[in-house]
Amino acid sequence: MKDTILSVTDLCVDFHLRGKTLHALRGVSLDVAEGESLAIVGESGSGKSVLNKNFIGLLDANGEITGGSIRYYGMGDKLRSTPEGGMDEEGRAYVELTRIPSRNKDWLRIRGSEICMIPQDPMTSLNPLKRIGAQISEALLLHHGMKGQMAYDETIRILEDVQIDHPQERYRQYPHELSGGQRQRIVIAIAIACQPKILICDEPTTALDVTVQAQVLSLLHQLKDKYRLTILFITHDLGVVANIADRVAVMYAGDIVEVGTSEEIFFDPRHPYTWALLSSLPQLGERGEELFTIRGTPPSLFTEITGDAFAMRNPQALMIDHRERPPYFSISPTHRARTWLLDPRAPKMERPGVLDRIKELGGKTDESKS
Amino acid sequence: MNPNPKKEVLLQVRDLHVHFGSRRHPFEAVRGVSFDVYRGETFGIVGESGSGKTTIGRTIIRVNPAYSGSIQFHGQEITGRISRQLDREIIEKIQMIFQDPMASLNERAKIAYIVSEGLQGRGLKKEEIDARVSKALQDVGLLPEFASRFPHEFSGGQRQRIGIARALVMNPEFIIADEPISALDVSIRAQVLNLMSQLQKERGLTYLFISHDLSVMRYICDRIAVIHRGKFVEMAPTEALYRHPLHPYTRALLSAIPQPNPLVERNKVLEVYDPQAHHPEQNRAWCDIGDGHYLLGTREEILQAGQTVHGT
Numbered sequence: 001m002k003d004t005i006l007s008v009t010d011l012c013v014d015f016h017l018r019g020k021t022l023h024a025l026r027g028v029s030l031d032v033a034e035g036e037s038l039a040i041v042g043e044s045g046s047g048k049s050v051l052n053k054n055f056i057g058l059l060d061a062n063g064e065i066t067g068g069s070i071r072y073y074g075m076g077d078k079l080r081s082t083p084e085g086g087m088d089e090e091g092r093a094y095v096e097l098t099r100i101p102s103r104n105k106d107w108l109r110i111r112g113s114e115i116c117m118i119p120q121d122p123m124t125s126l127n128p129l130k131r132i133g134a135q136i137s138e139a140l141l142l143h144h145g146m147k148g149q150m151a152y153d154e155t156i157r158i159l160e161d162v163q164i165d166h167p168q169e170r171y172r173q174y175p176h177e178l179s180g181g182q183r184q185r186i187v188i189a190i191a192i193a194c195q196p197k198i199l200i201c202d203e204p205t206t207a208l209d210v211t212v213q214a215q216v217l218s219l220l221h222q223l224k225d226k227y228r229l230t231i232l233f234i235t236h237d238l239g240v241v242a243n244i245a246d247r248v249a250v251m252y253a254g255d256i257v258e259v260g261t262s263e264e265i266f267f268d269p270r271h272p273y274t275w276a277l278l279s280s281l282p283q284l285g286e287r288g289e290e291l292f293t294i295r296g297t298p299p300s301l302f303t304e305i306t307g308d309a310f311a312m313r314n315p316q317a318l319m320i321d322h323r324e325r326p327p328y329f330s331i332s333p334t335h336r337a338r339t340w341l342l343d344p345r346a347p348k349m350e351r352p353g354v355l356d357r358i359k360e361l362g363g364k365t366d367e368s369k370s
Numbered sequence: 371m372n373p374n375p376k377k378e379v380l381l382q383v384r385d386l387h388v389h390f391g392s393r394r395h396p397f398e399a400v401r402g403v404s405f406d407v408y409r410g411e412t413f414g415i416v417g418e419s420g421s422g423k424t425t426i427g428r429t430i431i432r433v434n435p436a437y438s439g440s441i442q443f444h445g446q447e448i449t450g451r452i453s454r455q456l457d458r459e460i461i462e463k464i465q466m467i468f469q470d471p472m473a474s475l476n477e478r479a480k481i482a483y484i485v486s487e488g489l490q491g492r493g494l495k496k497e498e499i500d501a502r503v504s505k506a507l508q509d510v511g512l513l514p515e516f517a518s519r520f521p522h523e524f525s526g527g528q529r530q531r532i533g534i535a536r537a538l539v540m541n542p543e544f545i546i547a548d549e550p551i552s553a554l555d556v557s558i559r560a561q562v563l564n565l566m567s568q569l570q571k572e573r574g575l576t577y578l579f580i581s582h583d584l585s586v587m588r589y590i591c592d593r594i595a596v597i598h599r600g601k602f603v604e605m606a607p608t609e610a611l612y613r614h615p616l617h618p619y620t621r622a623l624l625s626a627i628p629q630p631n632p633l634v635e636r637n638k639v640l641e642v643y644d645p646q647a648h649h650p651e652q653n654r655a656w657c658d659i660g661d662g663h664y665l666l667g668t669r670e671e672i673l674q675a676g677q678t679v680h681g682t
Contacts, residue, residue: 043555044526180419209418209582214626214640236556239585239628243635262632280560281630282589287608290567291560291589297525361631 003092004073005230006032006055006198011068011098013050013059022301024050026254027068029328032198034074037224037231039241039262041277042251045298048234051251052200055115055232057100057107070097074114074197082106113143116196120203122183126175132159132186133171139193155193161226162189163219181212185219192223199224200232205240217243238281242266247334250274253299253309260335266358269351270337272317273310279354283361292354308339316349377408379445380544380576381430386439388425399425401600402439404656407544412570412577414591414608416584416623422600423580427546430578431464432457443544461488465537469549471529475521481507482517485536506539507532510565527558534565546578551586563590585627588612593662596620599645602656606663616665616675619643 013025024047032038040048053059054070071086071094079085084099084106100106119125127135136155140146146154152171159167162185175183184204191199201220205213217240224231233244241248241262248265250258250273258271269275278284279292296313299305308314311321320326320340329342341349386403389396400422407413415423428434429449430441436449448460465488468474475484485503504514510531521529530550537545547566551559567590569575579591587594588608595605596619604617615621622643629635653668659676667675 043557210584210626210628211418211622211643214628215642217628218640237628238556238630239635242630242632243628243638245632266630266632277556278630280557282559282563282586283630285560285563285589287589290564293560293564294557297527358631361629361634 003034004031005034006030006073007069007071007094008051009069009071011051011054011070012066013047013054014064014066015060016062016064020302023304024063024254024301026305028251028254028256029068030249030256030259032230032232034197034230035228036246037233037244038247038249039233039235039245040249040251041235041238041241043236043298045301046251047254048251049202050254052117052202052232052234055097055198055200056111056117057097057102057104058111058117059102065098068098071095072097072110072114075110079106079109112139112194112196114196115198115200116191116194117200117202118184118187118191118204121207122180122187122204123207125187126183128175130174131171132173132175132178135186136189136193139190143194158189158193161192161223162186164189179212180208181216184208184212184216188216188219188223192227195227196229198230198232200234202234203236206235206237213240220244238266238278239283250277253305254301255309255338257310257339258335258337260331260337264332264335268331268335269355270331270335270342271310271339272314272341274337275351275355276310276314278358279352284354284357292352318346377411379406380409380443381407381578382440382442382445383426383430384440384442386426386429386441387437388422388429388434389437396437399600400429403597403600403602404439405595405602405605407576407578409543409576410570410574411592412579412590414579414581414587414594415597416581416587416594417597418582421597423582423597424548426597427466427548427578427580430546431466432460462540463542464544464546465540465542467530467533467537467545467547467550470553471526471533472553474533475529477521479520480517481519481521481532484521484532485517485539488536488540502539503535506535509538509569510535525558526554527561530554530558530562531565534562534569538569542575544576544578546580548580549582550579552581552583559586566590583627584623585629596623598643601666602664603666604664607661610661610663610679614663614679616659616663616671616678617667619645 008028008030011025011028015022015024028051042048073092073094075095077093079095084096086096087093133155136158137151140151140154156167159170164170164185205216208216223229235241245262248262249256252273258274269278276294280294282291285291294313299309299312307323308321308326311317318340326338326340328336328338330336340346384404386400388400389398391397403426415426417423425434429436440447441449482503485506486499489499489502503517507514507516512531551562554562581587591608593607594611595602598619604620615624622641625641654666656664656666657672658664659672659679663679665672665675
C-alpha cells in the first residue's frame with residue numbers, strides 16, 4: 001500500500017444548536033493513501049460534508065471537535081516548528097489539523113495549496129462580477145505569487161487542461177456567459193491552479209446533466225493522473241462512485257460503517273446498510289416489481305445512539321445490535337465493516353439476492369452496442 | 371393513426387410548437403412534437419436541461435400557451451381559447467407533481483390548505499374537503515394529523531408525498547411528474563417510485579414522467595421519447611429503446627448513465643453526440659420504423675435503422 005497522506009482517527013464533531021447538542025460525527029476513522037481516489041457515500045445528513053470540512057478548517061462556527069485527530073502528512077517539515085507539527089512513530093512529519101484554531105494563519109498554507117475543495121453548485125460558487133481569467137489568476141497570485149504575462153500564460157494553460165475551448169476568449173468572459181458544465185470546469189481550474197495534493201469534490205456533478213456529468217468525471221480522471229492528485233469524492237450517487245473511486249467509504253449517521261475497494265463494496269458488501277443502499281437502486285429493479293426500500297428515517301443525532309445506528313431500520317437486526325456498538329471487523333486487508341454479522345458467533349445471514357444483478361449491469365448494454 | 375387499436379388514446383399531441391420571447395425574435399423551445407399517451411401507461415420524456423421537456427408538460431396543463439399545433443385530451447382540444455367549463459374539467463383531470471419538494475410548497479400555509487387548494491371555490495362543503503384531504507394524505511402514506519402542520523416540519527421525502535397528495539386530491543386521470551425524484555436521496559427515491567407505481571395500479575392513473583435520468587426511466591416507463599433541442603429524436607417502448615438505441619443522441623445519453631458496477635465503469639467508452647457532425651436538419655423526417663419505434667432521421671438512416679431492428 002502507498003503512503004498515507006491523511007489519517008483520521010476517532011474524530012468526533014458536535015454542533016451546538018439552540019441549547020441542544022448534535023453529534024454529527026461519532027468516532028470516524030479513515031486513512032487516505034497518496035494518489036488514490038476515495039469516495040464517501042451516504043444519505044444527506046450522514047456527516048460526509050462535515051467530515052470533509054474539517055480537512056480545510058471550515059467547520060461552521062457552532063461546530064466543535066470534541067475528540068480524535070486528523071494527521072496530514074503531505075507537507076513534510078514545513079510546519080514542523082508550529083505547535084501543530086509533530087512526528088509519528090515511523091518518523092514521518094505530520095500536521096495535526098484538529099489543533100489549528102479556525103482563524104489561524106497556518107490554514108492559509110494548507111487550504112488551497114495543500115487541500116482544496118470543489119463546491120457542489122457551479123452556479124453559485126463563481127463570482128459573477130469578475131471575469132473567468134481574473135478568478136483563476138487570483139489563485140495563482142495568492143498561492144504562487146505569479147503576476148502579469150506569466151500568470152496569463154499559466155491561466156491559459158490551465159484552461160486548456162480542463163478542456164475549455166477557445167481559452168483566450170473565455171479568459172475575458174463572465175460566468176453567466178458559460179453553461180453549467182463549463183462553469184464546473186472553471187471551478188475545477190481554480191482548484192487545479194492552487195496545485196493541491198488533495199482535491200475534495202463535494203457532489204461536483206449533482207447539478208449537471210448526465211452527459212455533462214460523464215464528461216466532467218472523465219476530466220477528473222485525466223487531471224488526477226496529470227497532477228498526481230488524491231481525490232476525496234463526496235456523493236450519494238452510487239453510479240458515479242463506481243466510475244471514479246478506487247476505494248469507497250459508506251457513511252451512516254455520522255460514522256463510517258463500511259470501507260473497502262470499490263470491487264469489494266459493490267460485489268461483496270457486508271454491512272446491512274450497504275446492502276439496503278445498493279438494493280434500493282432503480283437500476284437493479286425490474287419493471288412491475290416493487291423496489292426495495294429502507295424503512296423509516298435516519299436516527300436523530302441529537303440523541304445518544306446505542307448499538308448499531310442502522311438497527312432501528314434493519315428488519316433483521318440482532319439483539320446485540322440494539323445494545324452494543326459493533327467494532328470494525330476486517331474481511332480483507334482493505335475491507336472492514338462495523339456490523340455484528342461478521343462476529344464469528346453471529347447467525348449466518350445471506351445478503352439480498354438482488355445484489356447479484358450488479359454484476360450483470362452494464363454488461364447488457366455492451367452487447368446491444370455491438 | 372393509432373398503431374395499437376386496443377389501447378385508448380388519453381392525450382394526443384400533434385406538431386406542437388411553443389415559443390418564448392417576442393414575436394419578432396422568438397425562442398423556439400418546442401419545435402414540432404407529436405406523440406400519444408395511452409390510458410394507464412407511463413410515458414417518459416428524457417432530455418438534458420434546456421431541451422424543452424418541462425415546457426411540454428407545462429403546455430399540457432395550460433401554464434404556457436402553445437404557439438401552434440394541437441393537444442387533445444379525451445379527443446377534446448385543450449389549447450388556445452376553451453370554455454370555462456372545460457378549463458375546470460382539465461384542472462381536475464390533469465395534475466402535476468413538481469421537481470423540488472423544498473421549493474414547491476407554500477412555506478406559510480398549513481398542509482391542509484396546500485393540499486386542499488385545488489378544491490376551494492368549487493361549492494364543496496368544508497367537511498367534504500377535510501375528508502378528501504385526510505384521505506389523500508393517507509393514500510400517500512402520511513398521517514391525517516399532519517394536515518395541521520407546516521411544510522418545514524417535514525423531510526424531503528415526506529414533502530414530495532405532500533406534493534403527490536396535492537395532485538391526488540383532485541382525483542386526476544393524468545399526472546405530469548416533472549423530475550419528481552431527482553431532488554431526493556437515494557433511499558427515499560425508491561419509496562417515492564414505489565408509491566407512484568402503487569397509485570397507478572390502484573387508480574389506473576396515467577403518468578407523463580419527465581426526467582434527465584435514463585436509469586430511473588427504464589424502471590418506471592412503458593415508452594420513452596428522447597428530446598433534443600425541442601425536437602423528439604427517438605421514441606420507442608422502453609426495452610426496445612435500450613436494446614436498439616438508433617439515434618446517436620440516444621446512444622450518447624445511454625452511454626453517459628453511470629452504472630453501479632466498477633468493472634463496467636472503468637472500461638466505459640463515452641459516446642459524445644455532436645449535432646454538427648450529423649447531416650443537416652432539413653431532410654429529416656419523423657418516421658415509424660415498426661413496433662411503435664419512431665426515429666428522426668434522413669431516408670438512409672431510417673432504412674438502415676429498419677434493418678438493425680428487424681434484420682438478423
